[in-house]
Amino acid sequence: MTTAVPQLPPFHLAFPVNDIAEAREFYGSLLGCPEGRSAPDWVDFNFYGHQIVAHLAPEEVGHRKTSAVDGDAVPVRHFGAVLSIAEWEATAEKLKAAGIKFIIEPHIRFKGEPGEQATMFFLDPSGNALEIKAFADMSSLFAK
Structure with missing residues (x-):
């Protein structure tokens, strides 16, 4: 079942x-x-x-403030999506191939800790910050 x-x-x-x-x-x-x-x-x-x-x-465009998260200066105002690891990797490659400049390069955050995740940050043409992230185990999305 x-x-x-x-x-x-x-x-x-x-x-x-x-x-x-x-x-x-x-x-x-x-x-x-x-x-x-x-x-x-x-x-x-x-x-x-x-x-x-x-x-x-x-x-109204653009992000203005950052907050420290696991050693990165994360844009406070951002939005994004949580994808599977395979989708995240494909998206990272697509963005790299398109010449997108990352404000936080694709990497693993909180390595070995609850909530370990793949993440990347980039800006749209208007300066709005986007984060695309992924979890190997989606049940850890809200892990403490």
């Missing part, structure tokens, strides 16, 4: 961008997020099953 994995509700996140065309290129073409509804000043993307919306708001 198999245990069903609970279906989690998708989250919704709206964030500012400098340019809608750049957002379409980065989120749609590079990250492979299918586009949903749009208007001249905003566009929806399917970000790993979640709804993110890029809003044209140049005065």
Whole structure:
């Protein structure tokens, strides 16, 4: 008998961008997020099953503060996804091949500790910080 994995509700996140065309290129073409509804000043993307919306708001873009986490200066304002290790590795290779400059290079954080995870941080063209992470054991997502 198999245990069903609970279906989690998708989250919704709206964030500012400098340019809608750049957002379409980065989120749609590079990250492979299918586009949903749009208007001249905003566009929806399917970000790993979640709804993110890029809003044209140049005065709001970019990350401004960092916080120390396991020796890294992590952008306080960031969002991202938790992938399988294989998906994380493929995404890291895709981003490297595209010439994306990482603000925190792909590596393993909390090595040998509860919550050990693969992580990487990079910026979109508007300076919004994204983190893509993975766990070898997804049950350690909230491990203490």
